Amino acid sequence: MTQQVILSIQSAVMHGAVGNEAAMPVYQHLKQPAERLDTVRLAAHPGFGTSAISITPPQELQNLLNDYCHLANFQNLGAVQTGYFGLPSQIDPVARFISSSRAMQRNLIYLLDPVLGDGGRLYVDQAISDRMRDYLLPLADILTPNQFELGLLANTPITNETDAISAARSLIKGRLQTVFATGIVTAAGQIADILVCADTQTLVPAEKQSSGVSGSGDVLSAFFLSAVMNGKTTQKAAEIASYSTAPILRRAETRLTMPVLQSVWEGLV
Template structure:
């Protein structure tokens, strides 16, 4: 059966971030994707210059009303990422509420894009909306460490802290939570990023099963943009294929990430030349060139089970 996604994220003319990071890989994996661009920029903001427009809540409403008038606002998944205006985000909330009412089995995948490395890069008044409205509706949540700490008010210094934060996020609503990157040291030292995931599934008899996992991802010495958006899209795709096996879904998601980033680094270093630091343009994700890895990723990272019950 056809599976349709509504993706509300940023858009860039050149490069890969937001919807540009999500659409191609989802389409490659067989999903029909309708996209609404929260912003439309010439390129991502890591460049020296950028130009573009920001979609208002009114403009978002007009687009959605057009879908409703044609009775084509029927979705299996909603995927949201970057928003920087509180009225826009509140309109997104009302759209999700309406779509979930029309289709109770709809799955909402939320990447709560707010900041990283101890700093917010969206207005601070968005945080209460995420905490009180957005996260409660999410079925799958993909914050980084900083965003998870902001949402729960708890710092993550150890894996036990991370497990506690995962449980707190479950209490807020989502059945599946993946911390897409943390500063925790892996068993392999500081050359790896640690990803932690947790899934709670309600069984037909009313009982709940839960699983907590962690994965060590090799680090690359470069700054990438659009990787979080790609992660959320791939987690949507692979949890769709493996709805009750977060371990496999995360292994495939992380392996796609590894292949795309490795190909990107190799290409960027070749362009920059020996001893030179690649530019933001050279470090744009090699998405099209990674089509085969997106469709059928060779597993390069094995997840470790931390808890299962």
């Protein structure tokens, strides 16, 4: 039986591990067939002080996705993962692609990693956030926001795990039945990843970091989606994702350096 493919639509960097540079090594390590489409290209995460950015034009995204649909391997597409978008208008062709793909593959899974901001700060255009909420959120089966992004999409402040669970439940409707919220600060001052489904909720303790590490959400989402694709329950997938991401985070020398490749090469995950 042919293994299903994941299409990862995210950012790309020359140096470091964020977006597709974080997710693809995970998929390769897991022997999970995956293909990529880059929304933007940068030398490195902007935190390094770089400023040049090459944004894939929306029409180019549309053309590439149209051609992808004509490949034989499109028949094996089982999931789509999206992350960072550089323009609000990039969202339209991606939303159309997901909708049209489901006409042929009804069980296609869509994981929306809403890369919008962190630490109380929006770092994309507000229009991207609005368009994501209006056009991608209704298509998603799985949502993997951080604490800030969860509050933004649910339009409510989040200060603890109770707030996070309530916010996640407010988003569960239609196709969206799984919210895996990461880096939630609990009332006890701990950090947890929280899985909220239609009727259940699970807190997975996470190691507290002095600050968020760029790319950690991309890595965690890749571990989670691959586990789901391989038949794991969402609860088991959440545990695998959290515990597999932890050793990589421990090795991060700065908040900008997620050592994904090194960890894979050295067998730490």
